[in-house]
Amino acid sequence: MTNIQVIHGPNLNLLGTREPEFYGADTLATINQELAQMAEQNAVQLQTFQSNVEGEIVSCIQQAAAKDIDFVIINPAAYTHTSVAIRDAFLATRIPFIETHLSNVYAREEFRMHSYLSDIALGVISGFGKNSYMLAFEAAIIHCKQTSK
Numbered sequence: 001m002t003n004i005q006v007i008h009g010p011n012l013n014l015l016g017t018r019e020p021e022f023y024g025a026d027t028l029a030t031i032n033q034e035l036a037q038m039a040e041q042n043a044v045q046l047q048t049f050q051s052n053v054e055g056e057i058v059s060c061i062q063q064a065a066a067k068d069i070d071f072v073i074i075n076p077a078a079y080t081h082t083s084v085a086i087r088d089a090f091l092a093t094r095i096p097f098i099e100t101h102l103s104n105v106y107a108r109e110e111f112r113m114h115s116y117l118s119d120i121a122l123g124v125i126s127g128f129g130k131n132s133y134m135l136a137f138e139a140a141i142i143h144c145k146q147t148s149k
C-alpha cells in the first residue's frame, strides 16, 4: 500500500487565525482531515506531522525513509527560504517529495522567491490555499501509481 507522509513546517499550527489573507480560514486540523478522507478514498496510508523545530523536521524525513514511506508532501513554511538542513535530509534519503505552499510565494516579498528545496523536489505547488495540499496529494498518488508503489 502506498504510504505518504505530509509535513507541515513552523507556524502552520496557527492556520485559521494566522494572516488569513495569505493562508485562508481553515485550520490545520481541517486540512489534515480532508487529506485523511482523500487517503481513505484512494486506499493510501497517510501520516501527518507538524513542527516548529527545524531538527524535528529533519528527523521526520530521516524516519520516513527508515519506515518505508513512499512519498513526502512538505510545506516547509519559513524553512523553505533558510534550511540547508532540510535540503540535505532530502538529498540523503532520496525520498521523492513535493514542496507545497498555501500562498503564491512568487507574488510576495522577494525573500520568499528563493527556496532551498524547489530544485530537488519532484514539483512545487504554490498559491491554491488548502487546495495546494489536495493537488499535491493527487500528484503524489499518480506518481506512486506510475512508479508502482
Ligand code: DQA
Pocket (backbone or CB within 6 Å): 010, 011, 075, 076, 077, 078, 079, 080, 100, 101, 102, 103, 104, 105, 112
Ligand atoms: C508558506 C509561505 C512561506 O513563505 C511562509 O514562511 C509560510 C507559509 C505558505 O504556505 O504559503 O510560513 O509556506
